[in-house]
Amino acid sequence: MIGQYDPVQSIRNSTRIDFEGHDGLTSFDIMHYRMSNRVVEGRMVTPERLAELVEGERPLEAESIEDADRPCPECGENVISVGYMPSVTEFVTAYKCQECSWSETDR
Numbered sequence: 001m002i003g004q005y006d007p008v009q010s011i012r013n014s015t016r017i018d019f020e021g022h023d024g025l026t027s028f029d030i031m032h033y034r035m036s037n038r039v040v041e042g043r044m045v046t047p048e049r050l051a052e053l054v055e056g057e058r059p060l061e062a063e064s065i066e067d068a069d070r071p072c073p074e075c076g077e078n079v080i081s082v083g084y085m086p087s088v089t090e091f092v093t094a095y096k097c098q099e100c101s102w103s104e105t106d107r
């Protein structure tokens, strides 16, 4: 990465989120936003969207995205995890590389 990381610019650059008219964003808003949404394969995703990427279907519920503290076995980049409920009787943790298409679940 070149230069300093600017979270505000990073979010504005995201093609999936429309921030028009949201110039009043406070640093708290940004912090809160960054806690639950992450960039995966160049796109900003919500926990629900991340679970959907791995599962193939939208979950009933998804928790916050977290760092998995392990490198991707395919490309060595950062892996993130999200816990979600694909059905009322099941809770699954999914792992997804932020840079490539690698993913796995703890099923």
Ligand SMILES: [Zn+2]
Binding pocket: 072, 073, 074, 075, 076, 077, 097, 098, 099, 100, 101, 102
């Ligand atoms: Zn990878």
